[in-house]
Amino acid sequence: MMPTPAAARARYAVALPRPDDFAFWRDRARLLIQCAIPPEDVSWIEPGAPGDLFAAQALPPAPPAPVREVRASRRFLQLAGNAALHSDPARFALLYRLLWRMQEHDRLLEDKADSDVRQLAELDKAVRRDSHKMHAFVRFRRIAPREAGERERYVAWFEPDHHIVRANAGFFQRRFAGMAWSILTPRGSLHWDGETLVEGPPAQRGDAPSGDAMEDLWRTYYASIFNPARLKTRAMTSEMPRKYWKNLPEASIIPDLVAGAQAREAQMIASGGPAFEGRPRSLDAIGAAIEGCRACPIGCQDGRAVRGEGPGAARLMIVGEQPGDCEERAGRPFVGPAGQLLDRHMASAGLSRERAYLTNAVKHFKHTLRGKRRIHQTPGAKEIDTCRWWLEAERDVVKPRLVLALGASAARAILGRTVSIVRARGAPIDLDDGSELWITAHPSYLLRLDGAAAREQAALFDRDLSAVRRRLGEIAA
C-alpha cells in the first residue's frame, strides 16, 4: 500500500499494550518507517488514554517490498529505551520523530543543540533520576513470620514519577537475592521469593506495613550523624525532595533537627555576640523579621510567613490561629474559606474589616503533606508561645484598644495559658497594657459543623461580634 496524497492523508494510530512497552514501540516504529509513514501521520496511544483509534487507519500488516533497512544507533536505542519509561504522553511520538529523522541524518544524536535531541536527553535524565531515587528511597519494612516454617518478608511502598517499576526489578533482585521482598507502587508491584520474580497489579499504600521496629534505630543514627554546626537544608532538599519524605522513616525528625540546630546557633551567637536586640519597632520590620524566623519547627518548613494586615493604628485587632493554605499562597491573612466566613459575619455585625488589624497567633503555616495536599495541623503550645514574641511586637506597635482572639490558639498567644472558649467567651478580659481581650470561636470551627449545631454556633459567633462592636462604640465614646 502506498501512502495516499497529502490532501486525504490517513492517520495511523498505534495503541500500546503497556505504558512501558518499548519492544512493542520498536516493532511498530520499524514497520512504520518501512512503509514510509511520516511522524505527523502517526499517533501513539497509551492504555487508558483517549485516542482516535477508530478514526484511524489500520497499520499495514507487512512492509512493502523491497524491505527498507531501518537504521538506529545503539546509543539511540539505549536512550530511547529509557525515555520510553517517562510519563510524558508525547514520548513515543518524539522517539518516532527522532528515528524518522535519523534515517536521513545518521549522526543526529551528536548534535546536542538540536531541540528533539535535547528533549530525548531530558526524558532520559528524568527517568534515570527517578530510577536512581527508587534505588535510594525504597524503604522495606519487615513482616515477621506468622507460623513456624514461614519466611520473614520485607515489603516497601514507593511512588515513582515514571513507569520505571518493571525496568528496575533487576536491581532489587540482584541486591536482595537472599531475601523475600515485595515492592508495592501505584504503577504495579514486584514480588520476589528468593527464586522467582512475579509482577503484580498496582497497589495502595495501605497494603504495605505501616512501621518497623528498626526505624527508631535508623532515626537515631540519622540524628546522630548529622552535624548541627553546618546546616544546609537546601542542599538536602535538592537531593531528597519533599515529595519523597512521606515514605521515608527518617524524614519525620527533620523539622526537629533543623529547629534544634538553629536554636543551638542562636544560643551560640547570643552568648558570644552582643546582647539580643530588642523587638522590631514597625510593622514592616516585623513583617521582614518573621520571614527569616526559624525559632520553631514550623518556621523551618519551606513556606513563607504571613504578616498581619490593616491600619497601623487600628482600634480592633483580630487574632487568628495561623495562616492556612490559601493565606500562605496569597501572603495575606484571612483570605481562605474561614476568612471569607469571617468577612460575612463581620459585615452582618457591622464591623469593618478595613478598619481592623488582622493577624495570626502563629506566622507560618503548619501542615503535613498528604500526596500533594497540605493538610492543616494545629500548632503546639510551645510553638504558639515561641511565636508570641512577634504578636506582642505587633500589639506594641498597633496598640489596639480591643483584641479579639479567634479560637483557643489565639487566646493562648495573648494570655500565655490555655483557656476554654465556652467559658471565656462573651465577657472582656483586661490585659496588662490597658486594652481588653474578647475571645470567641475560630470561624473554621463553624465551617466544620453542619445542621443545628452550625446554626447554634453561628448565632453565638454573631452575638460575640455584635458585643465587640458595641464595646468598640463605648470605648470610642
Added chain:
Amino acid sequence: MSSSSIMDRLAILADAAKYDASCASSGTARRNSLGGKGIGSTEGMGICHAYAPDGRCISLLKILLTNHCIFDCHYCVNRKSSNTRRARFTPQEVADLTISFYRRNYIEGLFLSSGIVKSSNHTMEQMVECARILREEHEFRGYIHLKTIPEADAELVHRAGLFADRVSINVELPTDRGLARLAPDKDARQIEGAMNRTSTDIAAARDSRRRFRHAPRFAPAGQSTQMIVGADRASDADIVHRASGLYTQFGLRRVYYSAFSPIPDASAVLPLKRPPLVREHRLYQSDWLIRFYGFRAAEVAEATDDKGNLPLDIDPKLAWALKFRETFPLDVNRAPRELLYRVPGLGVTAVDRIVAARRHRTLRLEDVARLTVSLAKVRPFICTADWRPTRLTDRADLRSLLAPRAEQLELFAA
C-alpha cells in the same frame, strides 16, 4: 564495659564518627547476591540513601567500633583527655546492625572506624573480625570501608584489604610539623609507610587478577585519606601540594578535606576560630581541577593570594582565569578540549557536549547557552560565531562582575 542499650551506643558512636568526611560507596568491583544465601550488591555507582539537614549524603552506616582511645590527638573529639561519653560495640553487634539496616535499604554498607583500645593490633583485629562476620557468616556483598590503623601489624592491615572494598588511613594534617604538634602519638613516616604497603598490595592484587581469574581481590575501591583543614597553619597551597603528592605517590582514589569543627570540650592547643566552611569547599574544587580538569598543583597554587590561600569569594578556576587573562577569550568552535576545561563555568560535561556539537554546526551563543549551565559566567571568556567579549577581559572590575553577591555566609556558619 558499658551495658547501655544498642540505641544509646549507636547515638554515641555515630556522633563520634561524623567528623569523617568520606561517605563514598562507588568505584568498587561489581558484585551481586544472586545465587547466594546472603544479600548485597555493588554496581559501580554509589547510592545516597538519605541526606541529612547538613546537606551531606548518607550512604553508609558510618560508626566507630569504640570511641575509647589511648591516643591524645588534640583535634579529635575522642582523644584520651577529652571528657566525652564513651561506648563500644562488639564486632557481632556492628555486623548485625549493618545487615538489619541493609535489608531495609537504608544503606549501601558499612564504614567502620575506631578509637584505639588496648593496643593498635587488638583494635585492628576487632575491626577485621567485624568485616569477616559480614562477609563470611552473613554472606554480605555490599560495600565495606575500613579505616586502618597505621600502627597495627602489616599482616592485619592486609587482612582488612581482603574483606573491605576500600581501606583508608588518615594523614590527619597537611604538614609534618602540624602532626608532631597536634597528634603527638602519630608518626608521619609510619602513616606513609602503611599507605605505601597498601598501594603495593592493591597493585599486586590487580596484577594477579589479570593472570588468575580467581585471585583474591584486595580493596577494589582503592584507598583514600583525610586531612583536617584549619587546625594548623598550613596554607591552601601547602594542602594542594600535599594532596597532589599523595595522589601520585600512593595512587589514592580520594583525598578528603574536613574543616576542623569546634568540637565539644576542645583542647587548648587549637585555634579558637573555626575555618570558614567555604574554605573546605574551595579545596574540594581545586582537588577537582587537579583530578578532572588537567590542572597541576603548581597551577592551582598560582591562583592563591600572597599568603598561599585561595580566594573565598570566587572559585579557584575563576581565580586562575582572572590571573591569566591572556589565555582568553577562547573560540569554542576551535579551541582544544584541554583549553576549554580552563574556561570558568564550563564543566567536563559541558565541554563534552560542545566538542560533540561543534562537529555538526558552528556554535552560536544561543547554542552554548543550551549546552551549559550559566551563560553569564562563561560569556566573558569565550568567542562564538556571533559573539566576542570586546572589552570584558580587559576590565579591571571583571572580578566584581563575576563574583557572587556577598552573602552573610558566616553569620550562621559559626
